[in-house]
Amino acid sequence: MTELLSTHALTAAYSDFQALFGIDFTIAKGEVVALIGANGAGKSTFLKSVMGLIRVKPDMVRFDGAAVGGSAPHKMVQRGVAIVPEGRRLFTGMSVEDNLRVAIDHASGQGVWSLDRVYALFPILAEKRRTPVQSLSGGQQQMVSIGRALLNQPKLILCDEISLGLAPKVVKEIYEALPAITAAGTAIILVEQDVSLAKKASRRLYCMLEGRVTLTGKSDDISRDAIGAAYFGAGHAVA
Amino acid sequence: MQWLDALIQGILLGGLYAQYALGMALMFGVMRIVNITHGDLVILLALVGISLAGRLHIGPFVVLAMLVPLAAALGYALQRGILNRVVSDDPLPSLIATFGLSIAMQNLMLEVWSADTRSLPGFGIEQASFAVGPLFIGVLPVIVLLVATGLTGGLDALLRFTKFGRALRASAADVEAAAMSGINPKAIYASATAIAVGILGFAAVFQSLRSTVAPSDGPAQLIYAFEAVIIGGMGSIWGAFIGSMVLGISQAIGFRIDPGFGVLAGHLVFLIVLAVRPQGILGRS
Amino acid sequence: MTLADTFPAVQVRRQTTSGRIAMVIGLGLLVALVAMPWWAGAGLIRSIVQLCCYIAIAQMWNLLAGYAGLVSVGQQAFMGVAGYMLFVLAQIFGINPFVAVFLSMLAPLVLAIPTYALLHRLDGPYFAIGTWVVAEVCRLVTSNVGFVNAGAGMSLRVMSDYSAQERAIGITILCAILLLITVGGSYWLLRSRYGLALTAMRDNPVAAASQGVNVARLRFLIFVAAAMGTGLAGGIYSMAQLRISPPSAYDPAWANIAIFIVMIGGIGSIEGVLIGALVYFFADRLFGAYGATYLVVLGVMTLLVALYARGGIWGMVCKVMDAPWFPIRRTLLTAGGK
Numbered sequence: 001m002t003e004l005l006s007t008h009a010l011t012a013a014y015s016d017f018q019a020l021f022g023i024d025f026t027i028a029k030g031e032v033v034a035l036i037g038a039n040g041a042g043k044s045t046f047l048k049s050v051m052g053l054i055r056v057k058p059d060m061v062r063f064d065g066a067a068v069g070g071s072a073p074h075k076m077v078q079r080g081v082a083i084v085p086e087g088r089r090l091f092t093g094m095s096v097e098d099n100l101r102v103a104i105d106h107a108s109g110q111g112v113w114s115l116d117r118v119y120a121l122f123p124i125l126a127e128k129r130r131t132p133v134q135s136l137s138g139g140q141q142q143m144v145s146i147g148r149a150l151l152n153q154p155k156l157i158l159c160d161e162i163s164l165g166l167a168p169k170v171v172k173e174i175y176e177a178l179p180a181i182t183a184a185g186t187a188i189i190l191v192e193q194d195v196s197l198a199k200k201a202s203r204r205l206y207c208m209l210e211g212r213v214t215l216t217g218k219s220d221d222i223s224r225d226a227i228g229a230a231y232f233g234a235g236h237a238v239a
Numbered sequence: 240m241q242w243l244d245a246l247i248q249g250i251l252l253g254g255l256y257a258q259y260a261l262g263m264a265l266m267f268g269v270m271r272i273v274n275i276t277h278g279d280l281v282i283l284l285a286l287v288g289i290s291l292a293g294r295l296h297i298g299p300f301v302v303l304a305m306l307v308p309l310a311a312a313l314g315y316a317l318q319r320g321i322l323n324r325v326v327s328d329d330p331l332p333s334l335i336a337t338f339g340l341s342i343a344m345q346n347l348m349l350e351v352w353s354a355d356t357r358s359l360p361g362f363g364i365e366q367a368s369f370a371v372g373p374l375f376i377g378v379l380p381v382i383v384l385l386v387a388t389g390l391t392g393g394l395d396a397l398l399r400f401t402k403f404g405r406a407l408r409a410s411a412a413d414v415e416a417a418a419m420s421g422i423n424p425k426a427i428y429a430s431a432t433a434i435a436v437g438i439l440g441f442a443a444v445f446q447s448l449r450s451t452v453a454p455s456d457g458p459a460q461l462i463y464a465f466e467a468v469i470i471g472g473m474g475s476i477w478g479a480f481i482g483s484m485v486l487g488i489s490q491a492i493g494f495r496i497d498p499g500f501g502v503l504a505g506h507l508v509f510l511i512v513l514a515v516r517p518q519g520i521l522g523r524s
Numbered sequence: 525m526t527l528a529d530t531f532p533a534v535q536v537r538r539q540t541t542s543g544r545i546a547m548v549i550g551l552g553l554l555v556a557l558v559a560m561p562w563w564a565g566a567g568l569i570r571s572i573v574q575l576c577c578y579i580a581i582a583q584m585w586n587l588l589a590g591y592a593g594l595v596s597v598g599q600q601a602f603m604g605v606a607g608y609m610l611f612v613l614a615q616i617f618g619i620n621p622f623v624a625v626f627l628s629m630l631a632p633l634v635l636a637i638p639t640y641a642l643l644h645r646l647d648g649p650y651f652a653i654g655t656w657v658v659a660e661v662c663r664l665v666t667s668n669v670g671f672v673n674a675g676a677g678m679s680l681r682v683m684s685d686y687s688a689q690e691r692a693i694g695i696t697i698l699c700a701i702l703l704l705i706t707v708g709g710s711y712w713l714l715r716s717r718y719g720l721a722l723t724a725m726r727d728n729p730v731a732a733a734s735q736g737v738n739v740a741r742l743r744f745l746i747f748v749a750a751a752m753g754t755g756l757a758g759g760i761y762s763m764a765q766l767r768i769s770p771p772s773a774y775d776p777a778w779a780n781i782a783i784f785i786v787m788i789g790g791i792g793s794i795e796g797v798l799i800g801a802l803v804y805f806f807a808d809r810l811f812g813a814y815g816a817t818y819l820v821v822l823g824v825m826t827l828l829v830a831l832y833a834r835g836g837i838w839g840m841v842c843k844v845m846d847a848p849w850f851p852i853r854r855t856l857l858t859a860g861g862k
Contacts, residue, residue: 051419053415053418053419072418072423073415073418073419074418074419074421074422074423074424077419077420077421078421082419082420083419085416085419089413089415089416089419090413090416091408091409091412091413091416091417092412092413093408093412094405094408094409094412098405098408099409101402101405102405102406102409102417102420102421102422103420103421105402105405105406105421106406106420106421106422107421108421148420152420152421267647267649267650271647271649272649273649273650273652273653321827321831324831325830325831330595330647330648330649331589331593331595331648331791331830332830332831332834333649333830334595334648334649334652335595335783335787335826335827335829335830336826336827336830336831338597338780338783338826339783339787339822339823339824339825339826339827339828339829339830340823340824340827341823342780342819342820342822342823342826343819343820343821343822343823343824343827344823345819345823346816346817346819346820346823347816347820349816350816350817350820458656458776461653462653462656462657462660465650465653465654465657466657469646469650469654473650499664499667499668500668502660502664503661503664503665503668506657506660506661506664507661509657510642510657510658510661513642513643513646513654514642517645517646
């Protein structure tokens with residue numbers, strides 16, 4: 001399979017605080033790869049580095065054959081990367097449809113996603129298209145956030161903790177939409193705290209701890225014990 | 240009758256103030272920057288317009304056609320060159336930077352144009368008027384009001400219905416998320432400032448037609464723009480328009496009571512609005 | 525083994541060598557100031573009075589903007605009302621002017637409270653312009669009040685009851701007191717536990733509030749205190765001029781001066797204010813004759829400092845060496861002495 005995104009010895013820091021210590025990562029076209037780990041492991045920082053929200057050296061991130069580390073976020077969108085950010089980050093004061101239109105206005109090019117197709121994926125949004133986004137429920141807001149990322153026509157979507165703060169039923173609904181996204185040919189990096197969700201939804205996974213990758217492999221093949229050790233660090237008892 | 244006349248004068252004055260206030264509302268709404276040079280830019284444009292009219296012997300509407308694009312370019316350069324460096328959550332740098340720039344501009348204008356007051360020759364349009372019943376209404380003030388209404392409506396429509404307007408509103412809501420959706424914040428900001436200052440091009444021509452301008456007049460115009468935006472309600476384009484009307488009418492009525500009281504009346508109305516309805520007329524609590 | 529044995533013995537060091545030196549020099553300068561009527565000419569005394577006012581006003585602005593996060597371009601309102609109250613008390617009611625100057629601090633106090641109440645909900649830049657409007661309102665109202673001679677202004681003729689030497693002694697003592705209250709007072713405040721709260725508020729108001737600092741109340745108190753300090757400087761300045769009129773009392777140029785001094789010198793530090801005041805003082809004397817061009821340069825310098833050197837001169841000095849004149853930090857020393 002052709003490699004879409006890869007990172008090489010990716011290091012990143014927030015002022016004095018080093019968050020990533022050399023991450024090697026790859027994802028192929030149309031693949032779903034999960035990134036799991038406890039709070040503070042560096043998962044969000046990793047996504048931010050890919051998206052250009054944190055300065056990194058150009059060669060540390062390669063997308064579609066080009067060195068893109070440190071590019072501005074809007075340039076990454078033009079290249080074909082979109083993000084569903086942590087906490088959704090919708091444009092409050094604007095309607096659902098306006099939020100989605102912003103993405104259409106700045107899409108990376110022609111693609112399979114259209115307003116109708118997003119409304120087909122998340123029918124409740126069609127009903128609420130004129131509603132201001134701040135009056136939607138958490139789950140509905142998450143759908144808008146995903147739809148907004150899709151309408152950028154990305155080759156790769158970065159999903160940052162899309163299950164956070166949502167009821168299990170709602171999470172299930174959202175995760176049921178993921179196969180439709182990969183069917184369209186888009187690759188997904190899924191950052192998740194919920195390990196079982198992550199395993200089920202992905203082909204491969206990486207586990208991070210304190211800024212380093214502690215485990216990687218095919219999601220089906222990795223045992224719970226191995227994940228436990230990698231998630232919490234070897235030597236920590238897992239009851 | 241006197242009061243009706245004051246009311247009409249006030250509405251027409253409000254039309255001029257609206258052209259100051261729109262740009263300020265746009266810049267603060269999108270970038271949370273108050274550009275202290277806002278008033279000085281009007282004066283600069285007016286003085287440039289007057290000099291152009293003098294050199295090239297052109298009428299006010301030709302001057303207008305030249306000034307508006309010049310103003311837009313000036314705004315764009317100002318944003319890209321200076322203001323983009325100070326857009327942040329901390330209000331202090333942009334305030335101080337534009338404050339320093341304001342002092343520099345006023346004194347530079349003083350050097351170039353001296354302290355003499357000047358106005359733009361209007362070839363009769365300043366005096367032209369038409370009768371409506373027992374009242375005489377000036378042609379120029381009506382033009383000012385119509386232009387102000389058109390600019391307000393146009394700007395509001397731009398924000399609501401266009402791709403650019405959506406990008407502006409998104410940047411105002413969450414600039415990082417906007418960048419993550421593909422919007423280039425620096426370019427958006429520069430365009431916003433270009434529009435804000437471009438509108439000032441209209442104000443510059445109308446102000447120099449209806450009265451005189453001098454290099455140190457900038458701060459007063461800044462204060463009127465600010466009062467109009469606060470009275471009308473922050474975050475609202477039509478709010479800036481309505482606030483301007485209220486301010487203009489207050490000043491006109493105050494002037495009618497006593498010529499020295501005009502500006503003070505406006506200030507007092509502003510303070511009352513702040514005390515009684517701080518979010519402004521159209522502002523949300 | 526008790527709990528106390530497990531912790532190393534520590535001391536909290538508050539004073540530094542540079543601070544001690546600075547304090548000695550400072551006291552020496554204050555003595556020289558008060559002695560001026562005996563060794564300096566009238567012209568020099570006038571200049572130094574002006575310098576003291578610059579320092580006081582700038583330090584008050586520094587406290588507002590650098591610690592409370594309140595940017596004001598209307599402090600001249602407080603200078604004007606205090607000046608006018610002084611002239612009214614001394615000239616019209618016959619109170620001893622050297623006493624009246626302190627009583628006149630009531631005027632800015634009374635003005636500051638409703639001003640803050642009206643403006644504090646406004647966002648930063650809008651708050652600033654709001655203070656300007658208040659100053660303008662004060663100026664316009666004063667210009668129309670016959671009791672204080674409206675636009676024509678007043679003269680402080682009662683001062684002719686004193687000889688020139690007596691006036692000089694009085695005003696230099698007032699300046700020394702002004703500096704003690706404004707600069708000394710700020711320093712005392714910053715060293716106290718309020719100082720910790722203020723520094724926390726400067727660095728991160730939200731975090732400060734979460735630690736129990738009553739940010740709203742502290743801001744209000746700082747605003748009122750700064751108003752009174754600025755007012756005192758205004759009163760002294762008008763007294764030295766022997767004349768007051770609305771355009772001079774409420775002169776917006778004071779805001780420009782305060783901003784320039786604090787930004788060039790270094791915001792958030794007392795050292796910065798002193799450096800900035802000296803820079804402005806000498807620049808004004810050397811280049812003021814160039815009129816508008818000089819002001820263009822001042823404006824451009826303020827702009828450049830805001831863009832590229834936000835810490836001002838003192839900020840640049842601090843990057844190179846750590847020798848505060850007004851030490852505020854508490855340093856923890858262990859038994860080993862480090």
